[in-house]
Amino acid sequence: MRQAQVYRWQIPLDAGVVLRERRLKTRDGLFVHLKEGEREGWGEISPLPGFSQETLDDVQPVVMAWANNWRDGAQPPLPDEPSAAFGLSCALAELSDTLPQAADYRAAMLCSGDPDELFAALAALPGEKLAKVKVGLYEAVRDGMVVNLLLESIPDLHLRLDANRAWTPLKAQQFAKYVNPAYRSRIAFLEEPCKTREESLAFARETGITLAWDESLRNADFRFEPQAGVGAVVIKPMLTGSLQKVQQQVATAKALGLTTVISSSIESSLGLTQLARIAAWLTPGTVPGLDTLQLMQTQLLRCWPESDLPCLQLDALEPLL
Numbered sequence: 659m660r661q662a663q664v665y666r667w668q669i670p671l672d673a674g675v676v677l678r679e680r681r682l683k684t685r686d687g688l689f690v691h692l693k694e695g696e697r698e699g700w701g702e703i704s705p706l707p708g709f710s711q712e713t714l715d716d717v718q719p720v721v722m723a724w725a726n727n728w729r730d731g732a733q734p735p736l737p738d739e740p741s742a743a744f745g746l747s748c749a750l751a752e753l754s755d756t757l758p759q760a761a762d763y764r765a766a767m768l769c770s771g772d773p774d775e776l777f778a779a780l781a782a783l784p785g786e787k788l789a790k791v792k793v794g795l796y797e798a799v800r801d802g803m804v805v806n807l808l809l810e811s812i813p814d815l816h817l818r819l820d821a822n823r824a825w826t827p828l829k830a831q832q833f834a835k836y837v838n839p840a841y842r843s844r845i846a847f848l849e850e851p852c853k854t855r856e857e858s859l860a861f862a863r864e865t866g867i868t869l870a871w872d873e874s875l876r877n878a879d880f881r882f883e884p885q886a887g888v889g890a891v892v893i894k895p896m897l898t899g900s901l902q903k904v905q906q907q908v909a910t911a912k913a914l915g916l917t918t919v920i921s922s923s924i925e926s927s928l929g930l931t932q933l934a935r936i937a938a939w940l941t942p943g944t945v946p947g948l949d950t951l952q953l954m955q956t957q958l959l960r961c962w963p964e965s966d967l968p969c970l971q972l973d974a975l976e977p978l979l
Contacts, residue, residue: 661693662729664722665975669926670955676795677708685924685954686714688721689975692728692749699752700959702896702929703745709873709897709923712739721746722978740876740899747901748932757901761934762942763963765949766790766818769808780812787815788846788945793833794824802836809841818919818947820849820892823873827857834865842867847890847917850874862887870919875907882910890917892947895936897923908940921947927957927969 668686675682687704703721705712720737724746727734736743751757767789769776780789791808793801809815825833830851837845847870852858855874862869863886870890874880876897891911895904904920911918920937922930930948937946951962957969 659695660729660731662725662979663691664718664725664978665689665691665972666718666978667926667958667975669958671924671953672955675924675953677706680708682707682924685926687926687929688714688718688745688978689928689959690721690725690745690749692725692753694753697753697755699749699754700928700932701745701747701749701752702925702932703741704896704923704925704929705739705741706894706896706923709894710741712741717742718978725979736900741896743900744895744898744904751901757932757935758939759935760938761931762938762946763934763948764945766945766947768792768949768952776808777811780808780815786945787812788818789815790818790820790947790949792822793819793848794821794851798825798829798833799836802833805833805845806837806841809844810838816844816846818846818849818870820872821851823850823853825851825853827852827861830857830861831864834861834867837867839866849892859885859887870917872921882907882914884914888916890919892919892921894921894923895933896925896929901936904936905940917944919944919947922950924950924953926954926959927951927962927965927967928960930962931960 666688668684670684671682687702690701692699703717705714717739720739721742724734736746769789769791845867847868849870849872850858851861858869868889869887870892872892893907898904908918918941920933920941930951933948951965957967961969
């Protein structure tokens with residue numbers, strides 16, 4: 659006998675979470691819980707405002723209709739909406755025990771706030787010192803000076819940078835001008851510095867800074883192909899689609915020799931722990947980009963190891979079925 663339930667949830671975010679020039683005060687989403695006999699599976703559906711094609715209000719009726727059909731014994735196809743396809747495919751993968759339990763809970767430390775406060779935390783990182791810095795939120799010159807200072811002050815630090823297509827070619831050059839060429843090899847990659855792929859590729863040629871594709875993976879005209887200056891892809895499963903599509907993208911990128919990083923779309927702790935399992939399974943050896951729990955005020959259902967945040971249980975969720 660099958661059972662299905664859909665829950666809606668909301669988590670307050672710390673002040674200062676800004677996405678595409680809009681301040682996000684809460685993270686909202688759905689959980690789907692499937693049961694068949696003694697087996698069960700959970701999945702998260704949480705479109706990311708400003709990045710996802712669909713909204714939570716768009717997908718809620720879609721997810722509820724799918725869950726009802728599945729509960730009634732059908733094998734409904736996954737929805738077209740990427741967040742719904744991903745969350746439902748994760749629930750099915752847990753139900754069938756095809757999503758491995760082993761998880762990679764390492765995370766590239768997300769740097770935000772006053773740079774002076776970061777040095778002690780970064781210097782204290784055990785093992786490989788890897789951090790992520792959002793650039794493009796302030797003046798490009800300031801970003802360049804901050805990145806240069808971090809690399810200069812901590813000689814064994816490597817940085818992943820993400821510009822979210824914020825720069826014109828001129829601003830990208832202003833950024834690079836303030837990063838010592840001797841340090842640029844310790845920039846693991848810079849995600850999407852410019853508004854177009856052509857401008858970003860030109861930036862890589864001119865500066866020697868390695869590019870990573872992120873938003874481009876979701877453009878209809880994107881094709882995986884060898885490109886000079888491109889060394890990585892950042893895959894955000896919540897924005898990509900089904901677990902099967904994520905697998906396909908990882909396999910294609912790896913075949914091209916690209917570093918492949920599983921990255922968060924600011925999921926709940928439940929979603930993050932699933933991403934950690936996906937990373938250990940599909941991208942072993944590569945530190946995933948999952949250090950976003952620090953932006954939240956609570957966890958839900960499943961806790962991230964060693965997090966001090968309170969972890970709310972089922973009674974904090976709103977059942978919809």
